[in-house]
Amino acid sequence: MKRFIYWFRNDLRLHDNEGLLKATQKADEVLPVFVFDPRLFGKNSLGFRKTGVYRARFIIESVADLRASLRKAGSDLLVRVGEPERVLAELAQNYDVDELHLSKEIAQEETDVESSLSKRLKQLNVDMAFTWMSTLYHVRDLPFAINRLPDVFTDFRKVVEKNATVRPTVSTPEGVELPRADYEAGEIPTLEELGFAEEEIVDLDPKGVLDFQGGETAGLRRLHDYLWESDNIASYKETRNGMLGPDYSSKFSAWLSLGCLSPRRIYEEVKKYEAERTANDSTYWLIFELLWRDFFHFVMLRWGTRLFKPSGLKLEKDKRWRHDRDLFEKWKTGQTGVPFVDANMREIVATGFMSNRGRQNVASFLAHDLGLDWTWGAAWFESLLIDYDVCSNWGNWNYVAGVGNDPRQDRYFNQYSQATRYDAEGEYVKYWLPELGKVPADKIHRVWQLTPDEQQEHGVILGRDYPLPIVEADKWLKQK
């Protein structure tokens, strides 16, 4: 009689879950477990939570959805709060488990937990079995050794597209046979139980792009809607740089990051859509973007902790980053006096989401215009983003801050030209900065130039209703 634990990590789904499938095929009984690790909800050295309330809620919803699906399948999900390495070793001992199965993670904190758990399990003679699951292309199918990962994304993409194939999704386990022994299923903790104070527990602003709901069920629904219901995927390439509303990009990221959606499932669904409806540049481009996601996962695998340090992948030691808390606070709260930056920063604070266009711009502004330590910005994103993914977040920040490995990339964004290009009518800025609601479109992205008379006329007094810029902003107009 073989009894295994299956530890769910960032793979909160039943579809295309190879690790779970293998465990159920090999064992007579499987104990599915999820552990809320309090260390992930605590505060960092900058004084804010590593996982803020929006993502915490999304995780809770995802776990609840997984539990409901497992219960429907005649099984259950054990839920615990504590340090996974301790909790799981204890469960393994109490239930006389033979093996513990789990997905492979690659970033420092996650692999530290793996090592610590492995030491404890060794003493109990319990084996650990890892499955690689988070990327579109399997790490073993890469046509190069990981220490030969190309520095430049395009080189990576070309060689992968030419020489590797995406493995097919695996089937959903038919049944997950629970141990016959008595067990305590455990309650899913509330936000309060995870340490959030009453005033921190705020709802997502309904003005957000989507009412993000955690879990595999909602993730699969979004996949279905974006492809089959709305056909939005067929115009993805033209709309992906938008910033308003649910349709401009897929919004799959939140479900991908917790593994509620499998990238291979998305891939197969897109292929099916191409066969049955349309195959065009847009359908290709969505897969192309999933390759960016893969790229940053492999960058993390190759470079590890370098991604979290100000010197970055490049080991850029000469650059001096500023550590000015006041400036940082202004950036965080959207009070820089640069409307395009402020609108984006207010959006992420209110909703836990920001478009890719916005992320690139506010990151460039923090690192290059303010000269602030970019790791602070990355930490703020980590706290707020519902779709936070350790590899994509820290990888993208490295590249925008100019400490990535790509010699060809100049990631300086001119805020004025970006704003006039991607928000020509100022609709986005007005949406998040209602105090600028009456400023005409041709002036809104250089609002700091309004004369006193114009300020009166357009109902905004600079320095009172809206801040004056904290950088010399006219430089962008001269560069244009």
Ligand SMILES: Cc1cc2nc3c(=O)[nH]c(=O)nc-3n(C[C@H](O)[C@H](O)[C@H](O)COP(=O)(O)OP(=O)(O)OC[C@H]3O[C@@H](n4cnc5c(N)ncnc54)[C@H](O)[C@@H]3O)c2cc1C
């Ligand atoms: C500074 C910065 C920080 C970021 N932090 C994160 C993060 O924590 N988590 C995260 O998932 N993405 C992150 N991104 C990448 C990107 O902004 C988001 O993936 C995207 O905006 C999510 O929206 P979407 O799902 O509608 O994307 P779509 O445009 O619909 O793209 C489809 C999918 O492709 C992947 N993708 C697209 N662009 C990128 C990219 N540049 N890098 C990696 N994957 C990409 C995502 O999985 C996304 O869901 C960051 C980008 C920047 C510039």
